[in-house]
Each structure stands twice: as structure tokens, then as C-alpha cells.
Amino acid sequence: MSKFVFRILIIITFSFSSSYAQQNYSYNSICNISDKTGPSPDFLYTCNQTTPSCKSFLMFRTQSPYLSVSSISNLTSSDPSELARINNISVSSVFPSGKDVIIPVTCSCSGQYYQANTTYVCTSVDIYFTIAKDTYQSLTTCNALMRENLYSEFDLYEGLELKVPLRCACPSQKQIGNGTKFMFTYLVTRNDTVTKISERFSVNPTNVAIANGFPDLDPILYPYTTLLIPLSKEPLTSQMRSFNQSVPPRKHKRLFYKEIYAGIGTGAALAILCFVLFLGFLYYYKKRKNEACSKIKGLKMQYPKNFLDEVVLLGEVLKIYTYNEVEVATDNFSQRKRVSNSVYRGVLRGKLSVIKKVSTDVSKVIKILGKINHFNLISLYGVCEHDGVFYLVYEFCEEGSLKKWLQNTNSPHAQSWSHRVLIALDIANGLDYLHNFTSPAYVHKDINSSNILLNRDLRAKIANFSLAREDKNSHTSCVVGEKGYVAPEYIKTGKVTPKADVYAFGVILLELLTGKEAVFIRDGEEVILSESVTSVINGGDEINDLIDPRLHIKNPLGYIMDHSELATRLLKLSLSCLIQEPENRFSMVEVVSALMKIQSDVHNSQSFSLG
Numbered sequence: 001m002s003k004f005v006f007r008i009l010i011i012i013t014f015s016f017s018s019s020y021a022q023q024n025y026s027y028n029s030i031c032n033i034s035d036k037t038g039p040s041p042d043f044l045y046t047c048n049q050t051t052p053s054c055k056s057f058l059m060f061r062t063q064s065p066y067l068s069v070s071s072i073s074n075l076t077s078s079d080p081s082e083l084a085r086i087n088n089i090s091v092s093s094v095f096p097s098g099k100d101v102i103i104p105v106t107c108s109c110s111g112q113y114y115q116a117n118t119t120y121v122c123t124s125v126d127i128y129f130t131i132a133k134d135t136y137q138s139l140t141t142c143n144a145l146m147r148e149n150l151y152s153e154f155d156l157y158e159g160l161e162l163k164v165p166l167r168c169a170c171p172s173q174k175q176i177g178n179g180t181k182f183m184f185t186y187l188v189t190r191n192d193t194v195t196k197i198s199e200r201f202s203v204n205p206t207n208v209a210i211a212n213g214f215p216d217l218d219p220i221l222y223p224y225t226t227l228l229i230p231l232s233k234e235p236l237t238s239q240m241r242s243f244n245q246s247v248p249p250r251k252h253k254r255l256f257y258k259e260i261y262a263g264i265g266t267g268a269a270l271a272i273l274c275f276v277l278f279l280g281f282l283y284y285y286k287k288r289k290n291e292a293c294s295k296i297k298g299l300k301m302q303y304p305k306n307f308l309d310e311v312v313l314l315g316e317v318l319k320i321y322t323y324n325e326v327e328v329a330t331d332n333f334s335q336r337k338r339v340s341n342s343v344y345r346g347v348l349r350g351k352l353s354v355i356k357k358v359s360t361d362v363s364k365v366i367k368i369l370g371k372i373n374h375f376n377l378i379s380l381y382g383v384c385e386h387d388g389v390f391y392l393v394y395e396f397c398e399e400g401s402l403k404k405w406l407q408n409t410n411s412p413h414a415q416s417w418s419h420r421v422l423i424a425l426d427i428a429n430g431l432d433y434l435h436n437f438t439s440p441a442y443v444h445k446d447i448n449s450s451n452i453l454l455n456r457d458l459r460a461k462i463a464n465f466s467l468a469r470e471d472k473n474s475h476t477s478c479v480v481g482e483k484g485y486v487a488p489e490y491i492k493t494g495k496v497t498p499k500a501d502v503y504a505f506g507v508i509l510l511e512l513l514t515g516k517e518a519v520f521i522r523d524g525e526e527v528i529l530s531e532s533v534t535s536v537i538n539g540g541d542e543i544n545d546l547i548d549p550r551l552h553i554k555n556p557l558g559y560i561m562d563h564s565e566l567a568t569r570l571l572k573l574s575l576s577c578l579i580q581e582p583e584n585r586f587s588m589v590e591v592v593s594a595l596m597k598i599q600s601d602v603h604n605s606q607s608f609s610l611g
């Protein structure tokens with residue numbers, strides 16, 4: 001386990017090569033890792049003796065029972081009158097809950113780390129993890145707490161006084177030269193970006209990026225982490241925000257963590273490892289070549305046992321299920337509940353779900369699906385881990401895959417043009433979102449009709465994000481993807497761009513139009529659908545011969561819209577997606593707009609024919 005953690009650390013350490021970084025952003029506080037190989041930002045901000053001590057400020061979000069000036073100053077060992085002054089409030093005042101307040105502290109370099117010392121008296125439910133994450137809101141880390149206090153996780157008892165080092169830092173000589181007087185330890189909240197934060201504090205975003213060792217201005221930030229903001233003057237109350245109590249009350253939250261510990265049943269091994277660090281790990285690891293290849297070959301990655309504990313950090317997004325829940329939902333993985341190979345269906349916490357058993361890398365899928373949310377992208381409800389095997393719990397799509405639906409000659413509605421156009425539009429919308437509205441942008445890389453799922457209302461959802469990757473002009477030396485869908489430039493150069501998804505979408509559009517598979521057998525020979533269609537067009541065959549026979553139904557009210565015209569428009573659109581040169585190929589935005597026009601014409605013609 002620790003070997004793996006070191007590997008991640010090494011990779012992350014090597015990835016940040018900006019030599020002038022003052023401090024390095026920590027994706028999170030991992031518990032029970034070692035800093036024997038050198039100081040790690042996953043403990044606290046590092047220091048050397050150049051600036052031994054300074055005044056600095058921390059951010060704290062008021063939450064019961066820490067609402068009054070006295071209780072907050074007691075918790076953080078800060079001077080109450082100074083705290084009251086900087087927050088423009090009287091010493092006897094009480095803050096509303098969910099308000100960001102400024103904590104003035106003295107930050108000093110003790111050994112390898114900057115810290116502001118305080119103490120905390122344990123309650124009966126405390127563990128290091130909850131003290132760091134809940135009580136101190138990540139102003140300290142589980143690691144640093146364990147390092148500073150010699151008690152093990154199980155030796156904490158009510159009334160025990162713990163030393164708590166708070167995360168703080170002093171400006172470097174360079175920053176001082178740039179006019180920085182104070183370093184403000186800022187709590188990252190959901191939806192925060194470096195640009196937005198910098199704007200609020202009227203500081204240059206480049207300086208914020210440099211202060212936190214970011215390679216660019218648009219890094220991924222995670223809740224429950226801290227950023228350093230270099231300030232030229234004291235922080236102002238006007239720069240602080242208030243949040244409504246969306247956070248469940250403290251007591252509840254603690255129970256939740258306890259429940260997870262109990263649920264996962266890891267017994268003695270309560271090491272809490274950082275899931276978000278995995279994200280960081282993947283983020284950099286994926287840049288390495290052959291990443292997709294090793295995944296395809298099924299190279300099993302070694303996971304630290306308790307990585308699921310850290311999914312908690314995405315807690316608002318993802319649920320953690322116990323193995324028992326999964327067993328109950330799937331009737332002990334009975335045949336009856338089986339959908340396919342290692343996929344089962346069952347009701348989990350009241351929701352009909354699909355449970356996918358995976359023994360390979362799931363962190364990327366979690367990273368992507370935990371962050372995005374779109375009607376046309378499959379929802380990941382949560383995760384369960386048991387004996388090194390992961391169970392991903394997804395929304396259930398009653399009608400199964402588009403491929404199956406098209407093959408099933410008895411599918412009701414299969415003869416309807418409007419359903420097929422709607423399916424195409426759904427997929428296009430999902431891809432458009434993935435390409436243009438997520439940050440960072442993603443390429444799915446494995447769009448094919450098996451990876452499109454249909455719900456009860458025949459609305460399409462894109463699934464299977466195991467090959468998805470960020471759109472970063474990257475190349476792979478190993479081409480992956482389903483035969484018949486892979487874009488020519490990807491085969492030739494290994495270049496991955498959103499246009500590869502557009503190409504695959506063009507093939508799906510042909511499948512919707514022809515009812516044939518992307519690769520099918522004709523006269524005992526394998527035929528690639530996209531090639532066969534192109535040759536049909538060039539050979540001047542009738543477009544009607546191409547159309548899925550199921551779409552040739554005779555409408556008793558007579559056709560208003562000629563189907564061959566509709567078919568021609570869809571065919572033209574798919575050919576625009578199948579253009580060999582990616583730069584001439586349509587973008588997903590163009591596809592969506594073309595399909596919307598087609599859909600509105602289909603709709604008009606239908607209502608007209610019925611009216």
C-alpha cells in the first residue's frame with residue numbers, strides 16, 4: 001500500500017516542475033502516509049528557515065458549535081480581539097452559520113512545515129479524519145495530526161487534548177518583492193476556480209497559480225483542500241462569502257463517516273487514503289504513453305485498501321454502498337438479476353440501478369462521472385468496494401443498449417423516425433456537453449452503439465467512460481476503440497480529438513438510418529458500414545435501399561414528408577461526420593444544430609399529417 005502511495009507522490013512531485021513554486025497544492029490530506037522521503041504538501045505547507053515566522057490569515061466557515069468569536073478563537077488559538085477586529089464585529093458577537101470568517105494567526109516554521117499551533121479536546125466520536133475534515137475543515141490534515149500526536153486512531157478518547165497544526169504559510173522573498181504581505185489560507189469550495197478566487201481577492205491569478213505550484217491558471221480544484229492567496233493587505237470581510245446550511249449538521253456527518261468505516265468493514269486498517277490524490281495521480285499518469293494500452297490489456301492496478309473512504313470527499317455526489325447492500329440488491333449475484341457478464345440489476349437505496357463489477361481501474365470513471373451531470377450521460381450513483389473488486393452503481397436503462405434495440409426486430413417504436421432522430425439528438429447533446437461544457441473537456445473515445453443506453457422513454461444516455469480522456473491534443477501509440485467506429489486520423493497518427501467522437505457518431509447515425517451494425521456480414525464477408533454506404537452513394541444506388549426496412553411503414557394518413565428526403569438529410573449529416581480529414585468534419589455543435597432542424601421538421605410533418 002505505502003509503495004503505491006509513494007509512486008503517486010513521486011509522479012506528482014515530478015509533474016510539478018515549475019521551479020519557482022512557493023508551495024504545492026495538495027489534492028488532499030491523505031492519512032497515514034510517510035513524509036520520510038522529504039516534506040510533503042499533503043501534510044502542511046513546507047518551509048525552510050528563510051522566513052521563520054509571520055502573521056497570516058486562515059479562512060474558517062462557521063458551523064455549530066463554532067459560531068461565536070470566543071469559540072472560534074478558542075478552536076484556533078487565535079486572539080479574540082484581533083479576530084473580532086478583522087471581521088468587523090464585536091468580541092461578544094455570534095456569526096450566522098455558514099459564514100466565512102477570517103482567522104488571524106501567527107504562522108511559524110517548525111522543522112519542515114509552517115504551522116499555526118492550536119489544541120483540540122476530543123469528543124467521543126472523533127477520529128483524526130473527522131477532526132481534520134469536519135471540525136477544522138481541512139485547515140489541518142489527518143497526516144499532520146497523526147504526526148504531531150502519538151496516539152493511534154483507536155486511542156482517542158473523550159477529553160484527550162490533541163495538538164493541532166493549522167495550514168499556513170509565509171510569503172517567500174520573491175513574493176515579498178512582489179508586494180505580498182500575507183498568505184491567506186483559503187478553503188476551496190465547490191465551483192471555485194483560480195480565476196474567480198483571484199478576482200474576489202483582487203490579486204493577479206498568475207501569482208495565485210505560482211503560489212500554489214499550478215502549471216496553469218485552470219487547475220482542477222477540489223473541495224476540502226486549501227489554496228494560498230498572496231495578499232498585499234489584510235483580507236477584508238467583504239471578500240468573504242456566506243453559505244446556507246447545505247452541509248448536514250455536524251453530528252450527522254460524523255455518524256456518516258462512522259457508518260462508512262463500519263460499512264466498509266476494514267477493521268483495523270483505518271488508514272485513510274486520498275481518493276482525490278488518485279485523481280491527481282491519474283491526471284498526470286494519463287499523460288504517459290500506452291496508458292490506454294495497459295488498460296486494454298487489463299493490467300490490474302494496485303489500489304490501497306481504503307481508497308473508497310476518500311470517495312467520501314465527493315460525498316455530495318457519490319454514494320458509498322456496503323457490500324451487503326450490493327449482495328441484497330443482486331440476490332447474491334443471482335442469475336435472475338444478471339444483465340450481462342458482470343453486470344447486474346437491483347434496487348439500491350430505493351433506486352433501480354445497474355451494478356457493474358469491475359476489477360480494473362475505476363478511479364478515472366469516478367473522476368469523470370463524479371464531476372459531470374447531464375441527462376444524456378449515464379449517471380453514476382455510487383461505488384462499493386469488496387476484496388479489491390469494485391462495484392459501480394449506475395442508473396438503470398430499461399431498454400438496454402442501442403445496438404440491442406436496433407437488432408431486436410420486435411422493438412416497439414423501432415419504425416418511428418422521430419424516435420430515431422431523438423436518439424441521435426440525445427447522443428449528440430451528450431457529446432456536445434462532453435466536448436464543450438465540461439472543464440476540462442473530454443473525448444469519450446469509445447462511442448459505439450453498445451455504449452449508448454436507452455431508458456424506458458427511449459431517451460439515449462452515453463455510457464462506458466473507461467477510455468474517456470481529457471481533450472489535450474494528446475497522442476497514443478496504441479489505438480483502441482470498436483472496429484468500424486475508429487476515425488482514420490486516430491488510426492494513422494494516434495491523435496485523439498473530439499472529432500474522433502464525431503466520426504463514431506456518424507457511424508451510429510448510419511446504424512440508426514440503415515438498421516445495420518457498424519460491421520456486418522454480407523455474403524459471408526465482413527463489411528464496414530461506413531465504407532459500404534459511401535460506395536452505395538458513389539454507385540448512385542437508390543437511397544431507399546439504404547433505409548432500414550422497418551422505417552418503410554405505410555402511413556394510413558399518407559406521407560407529408562417524403563422519407564427519402566429525410567433519409568437523405570440524415571445521410572448527408574452522417575457523411576459530414578465521416579469526412580476523412582478531422583478539420584473538415586463537422587463539430588458536435590454543428591451536428592446538434594443540424595439535428596434540431598431535422599427534428600423540428602419531422603415533428604411538424606407528423607403533427608401536420610395527423611392534423
Ligand SMILES: *[C@@H]1O[C@H](CO)[C@@H](O)[C@H](O)[C@H]1NC(C)=O
Pocket residue numbers: 012013014015016017018019021022023024041046213
Ligand atoms: C513543489 O514541487 C516542486 C517540483 O517537484 C519542487 O521542486 C518544490 O520543491 C516543491 N515546493 C514545495 C514548497 O514543496
Ligand SMILES: *[C@@H]1O[C@H](CO)[C@@H](O)[C@H](O)[C@H]1NC(C)=O
Pocket residue numbers: 070071074119121
Ligand atoms: C476554550 O477551550 C478550553 C479547552 O481547550 C475550554 O476549557 C474552555 O472552556 C474554552 N473556552 C471557551 C470560551 O470556549
Ligand SMILES: *[C@@H]1O[C@H](CO)[C@@H](O)[C@H](O)[C@H]1NC(C)=O
Pocket residue numbers: 088237238
Ligand atoms: C463594519 O461594519 C459597519 C456596520 O456594522 C460598517 O458601517 C462598516 O463600514 C464596516 N467596516 C468595514 C471595514 O467593512
Ligand SMILES: *[C@@H]1O[C@H](CO)[C@@H](O)[C@H](O)[C@H]1NC(C)=O
Pocket residue numbers: 108110115117148163
Ligand atoms: C508548534 O508546535 C510544534 C510541534 O509541536 C513546535 O515544534 C513549535 O515550536 C510550535 N510553535 C510555536 C510557535 O509554538
Ligand SMILES: *[C@@H]1O[C@H](CO)[C@@H](O)[C@H](O)[C@H]1NC(C)=O
Pocket residue numbers: 022048049050172173
Ligand atoms: C528557502 O526557500 C527560498 C525560497 O522560498 C529559497 O530561495 C532558498 O534558497 C531556500 N533556502 C534553503 C536553504 O533551501
Ligand SMILES: *[C@@H]1O[C@H](CO)[C@@H](O)[C@H](O)[C@H]1NC(C)=O
Pocket residue numbers: 189190191
Ligand atoms: C455549482 O454549480 C452547480 C451548477 O453549475 C450548481 O448547481 C451548484 O449549486 C453550485 N455549487 C455551489 C456550491 O455553488
Ligand SMILES: *[C@@H]1O[C@H](CO)[C@@H](O)[C@H](O)[C@H]1NC(C)=O
Pocket residue numbers: 020174175178204206207210211
Ligand atoms: C511577481 O509578479 C509578476 C507579475 O505580476 C509575475 O510575473 C511573477 O511571476 C511574480 N512572482 C512571484 C514569485 O509570484
Ligand SMILES: *[C@@H]1O[C@H](CO)[C@@H](O)[C@H](O)[C@H]1NC(C)=O
Pocket residue numbers: 244
Ligand atoms: C438561504 O438563506 C436565506 C436566509 O437564511 C433564505 O431566505 C434563502 O431562501 C436560503 N436560500 C436557499 C437556496 O436555501
Ligand SMILES: *[C@@H]1O[C@H](CO)[C@@H](O)[C@H](O)[C@H]1NC(C)=O
Pocket residue numbers: 002032152153268269270271
Ligand atoms: C499506518 O501504516 C503503518 C504501515 O505503513 C501501519 O503499521 C500502521 O498500523 C498504520 N496506522 C494506522 C493508524 O492505520
